[in-house]
Amino acid sequence: MTETASPAPAPMSFSRKMTIYVALLAGLFMAVLDAQIVATALPTIAADLGRLELFGWVGAAYLLATAAVTPFYGKLGDLFGRKRVFMAAIVIFVIGSLACGLARSMEMLIAARVIQGLGGGGLMTSAFGILADLFEPRERAKYQGFSSAVFTVASLIGPVAGGVISQTIGWEYIFLINLPIGIGVIIVLIFAMPNFETGRKPSIDYMGGFLLAAAVTALVFWAEEALGGGYGGVMVYLLPAVVVAALVGFVVVERRADEPMVPLHLFSNRSISLALAISVVSGVATLGMLNYFALFLQTVTGLPPALAGLLFLPSSVGSLLASVGSGMLVSRTGRYKIFPVISMVLGAVVMIGFSTVHATTPLWFIGILMFFFSVAIGLQMQTLMTAVQAAAPMRDVGAATGTITLARMIGASLGLAANGGLLTAALMRGQEGISAGTLAAMPGPMSEMTPTAIATLPPEAASEVVEVFATAFGTVFYFGAALFAVGFLCALLMPNVKLAGRGGEAPTGGRAAPAGVPAQAAGE
Known part of the structure; x- marks a missing residue:
């Protein structure tokens, strides 16, 4: 497939980069926080909405949806530009958060968590992808340090925040609090972030993405059933076969796709x-x-x-x-x-x-x-x-x-x-x-x-x-x-x-990377 050269984005000031970066951290924080925040709020939610037997799916639905769409967002960012993809992800996430806060039954909440997860997967993937657009490899490592700290801190404080919010102002607000933050991030990125156009002709590997999503979903569901204590059910024996079949099909499809969802190389x-x-x-x-x-x-x-x-x-x-x-x-x-x-x-x-x-x-x-x-x-x-x-x-x-x-x-x-x-x-x-x-x-x-x-x-x-x-x-x-x-x-x-440092500093050994090859590869 012929690839059109990607036009380089115009140089950005440091303050503009930092504005975009802070907005990305806010989006990343929300996505990671919502994977953990329901843990301590679940008893309160179940007491209000009923259907105690379903409350485990409030967390699992978000996790499964996020895992299923993560590969799609990475590839869509490569094809369409990461600004558009990140913006779409945060809009979906905000809509899902609103639906969660308005849910009046356990079934409605689980469905809303699926929507929220469809956006959350894009926030986590696209945020780190945009960092690659903003910063050179060495400089990127420094700012990814803060990003990873946000990831871990959100995972740690999520259960604590969920318990406090649910017991003080109501469990709905563990989701509704995302609305003002998400809308603020959208506004900032509309005006501050360039498009990072790729110049590539979109060719979406739907089948590869579907097969990978099926394999991941089946694997996670199997883990919940077998490793988590379900045991003995027919799904414990059926799901591994689904995982293997989906992965085999995925490899076959990726070998032939013009724009593979996950390039096998x-x-x-x-x-x-x-x-x-x-x-x-x-x-x-x-x-x-x-x-x-x-x-x-x-x-x-x-x-x-x-x-x-x-x-x-x-x-x-x-x-x-x-x-x-x-x-x-x-x-x-x-x-x-x-x-x-x-x-x-x-x-x-x-x-x-x-x-x-x-x-x-x-x-x-x-x-x-x-x-x-x-x-x-x-x-x-x-x-x-x-x-x-x-x-x-x-x-x-x-x-x-x-x-x-x-x-x-x-x-x-x-x-x-x-x-x-x-x-x-x-x-x-x-x-x-x-x-x-x-x-x-x-x-x-x-x-x-x-x-x-x-x-x-x-x-x-x-x-x-x-x-x-x-x-x-x-x-x-x-x-x-x-x-x-x-x-x-x-x-x-x-x-x-x-x-490589600024200006394409050669890796150890003094061997410069060939054109079109990552600087790291020349040192391997």
Whole structure:
């Protein structure tokens, strides 16, 4: 297919770039926040709307819709220009948020969350793609550090914000708060952001996108059913076949497509393939673990919700410092490999540290662990994004960005299900060893014991239940440590390349990149 040369956008002032950048961060923050904010608001929502058996789909619907459309947005940005695609995504997201706030039944809310997710996937993918348009590779690493910090902070404060808002002004406002922010972002980008026209003739790979969306959706749904504790149902056995068939069909279609949704040649680049593998593994061990920390802190240490929430503050600080600091160092040196390596080692150590936490563990020690857990997240998220964008040809930056975003989401989805399944299984094993008196005092099975229920037990029974929870969470944390070890091996295998600086500074070794080849590729 003949490609028309992309006209270079007119030079922009620093203040204009920063205006666009802040607007992108606001959009990214909303999209990530809404993936987590419903966790603590769900009991309130279910009490108001009824249909308690459906409340799990309030979160799953958003996650599935976001995962399904992420590859589309990356490729559409490459074809039509990322401004148009980002604007369309935020309009869809705002409409979905309004529909969520106005929902008067659980079914309506789930449908509205699907709409919201269709926009949220575009916000996450397009925001990082636009950064590639705004900044050179080294400079981009610095600003992606702030972006990754926003990603992590939103994930951390989402459950806390959801609980506070739902209990004070009403659960509807966890969605309606997006309206003024989203409208403000739209107004800013209309006037401040150039079009970044690609000059390419649109040729959308609908079939490839559909097959990839089907594979991802089936995989996430299977994880919820099998790993999350569904077990035994026919879908547990049928969905893996759907995943395999969809992926085979996807590869066949992508080989023949003029504009493949995910160009298969990206996977032949070692930096990209290893970054994607690390993103999936670390997504399971980090983003897939965040939702369980509040339960861990309240059950094992006995902390009230407010104090447990305060322990997330060190996490926010750790993520911010690690993301921004690593971004600045990559910007200065052009080297990024060391950061995912350190991240994986640190993550494994922190997971082992968490496995030692019991009811008498000092709060300062838990705070340190929370801090370094998010440092581990911050060190790898933006550096892997930088690695993928630098290794991909400029015409495929959007597709590459969408692919690594999708990899993280798949990891987070698998992590939520796998960690939940491990915890439930360990709790039920622990129940077999507790005393008859404790078992008689419990209002239900161990897997349904909440912090509130534990507080109603006699002291001896409560202590025994807490010990079972501590042991069960230890299983989850050891699993996380093993995942970080796998990620460490992948990080070691990444090429130790040097990003090009301003004016196309040559990579290490003095070999300039050929025309049309990313600067990183010349150093591999």
